[in-house]
Amino acid sequence: MKQHRLAAAVALVSLVLAGCDAQTSDVELKTPAQKASYGIGLNMGKSLAQEGMEDLDSKAVAMGIDDAVSKKEQRIKDDELVEAFTALQKRAEERLTKASEEAASAGKKFLEENAKKQGVVTTASGLQYEVVKKADGPQPKASDVVTVHYEGKLIDGKVFDSSVERGSPIDLPVSGVIPGWVEGLQLMHVGEKYKLYIPAELAYGAQSPSPLIPANSVLVFDLELLAIKDPSKLEGAEPPAEAPAQ
Template structure:
């Protein structure tokens, strides 16, 4: 650890800068100039007149926003196409069932208990991955079953759970429109992502 910042004020000041930097890194753009960012921060804090005219700032912000939007749209189109291709090929495999909604499932274990309804609350174990196999969430890894209302989850889950007797374990292949759609879910699930879940229905509460 650095001994450059020895006082409480210096350490807190560095912490403020770290937080701003982390926020900026999470919402950055190609070509960003950190030196210019630092100068803008310093000028604003010291009450110095902007070195870039407001009209020019607005033009620059608009241009960068449009660039970011184009990049996001291209990534979304690629993800959507990749998901559609994956699901089309997956549907051809033996044992994969495709419902009218587009949801696909594969039976791993068939239970014999009751089926939950839309108003039910259930306890499940699940393991969620992207179509490339990367894990984004897993109660199995946490070794802690999850409880939630059937109506309070993504549409693909809501549909599947009502078809699953207690004790059943299915592998779900969920199109983006039955998952988190065009918005995704925070930083963990990009827009237009098709998702794969192994879901075990443990109990109806």
Template sequence: MRLGVLSAVLVALTGLQATAQEIKTEDDKTIYALGLSIGRSVKMFDLSPAEIEIVKKGMTDALTGAKTVVELDQYGPKLQPLAKGRQERAGQKFLENAAKEKGATKLPSGVVYKELKAGTGATPKASDTVKVNYRGTLITGLEFDSSYKRGEPAEFPLGGVIPCWTEGVQKMKVGGKAQLVCPAKVAYGEQGSPPTIPPNATLVFEIELLSIGGQGADVPRADPPKK
């Protein structure tokens, strides 16, 4: 597992690693949140150990006022395209590995479907309303949504959610549980869903299909794909 960029920088600059006990005041907690925000942003770049060292040098030079190797005005605009390419690369690798797992099936859209528990009930159609429990994570394992944490299942029209769900849940039977690995193009695409889902993000969902029928809607939705 790669060393977190922010932790590496702090160790390099201070020789110390903060502990939870040292984060006491409201300012401490807010500054810690700044660290979380920076770390999560940098993690999008899928950096190698050598690249982490370069990030450390850039942050050290900025914090100490040293002469910089490049001009931020020139290279700053290149950060977003780099992040996009790295996200796509990491997502594709994750999808390829997921498709190789025992019991996994790659669907026509590129979604990787894996049954975790067989259901015995009916199978929904795209026009149905379904009730599910689910958990959604980024490929880093960071959880961005969970009906379990909210303490109640989600109920929604299957044709009104992200395409990955519409396609994948139709393969399930009531009582079953499945994992969907969703390419960005059938999830939230280039826009993402700020602040929790970055652009071009491959997503992982674990879904339990509880029932078919009923009314309501409160889970991951997306606008119709742009032509």
């Protein structure tokens, strides 16, 4: 995370936190501008959380944006701000590194224990799976587009994504998702349900796609293969945003 990116993030968050001296419960979210403003704060908050930013002082942020909008004299010199941004960046990186190391260690231990369970199969790549429901349908190829229902969890059971909760299965290209899914889907028959235990290196590795998924996390998916799509009816399918894309 570069310093200018951090500064820009803080500045954007400032737009939403400018009124933090007042009770946030007094803020109305009725007009499109109010709702969009809330959305900016929500998205930036998620981004900052993903990057380990936990030291922001909302009142100081509000003071900074108020001084800028009111064209008041800058209270802190630029060189001090550079030093402060650098220190904050360093702390954020240290937190993320620690969380990543802890996730990697916990994931390794989990997979070692999970591999001993009855019904769990470990492939040459390190993917683990168990068949929850068997069926005799066809198996997809890497070039196919399939319809699936799924629920993704961390090893502590926290759900980070679920087409089941949304109540709508999704269509996706077999070759357009994370490696653990690419392999797992081609093991399945239409109509089957699998539980996939995906090592970090077959998922997102050191790159976290969401604040809900720490870097180097082992992912657990309940996956149901509903259908293989008819190629003649496809128009260049791509995995939707919520799918475990590459």
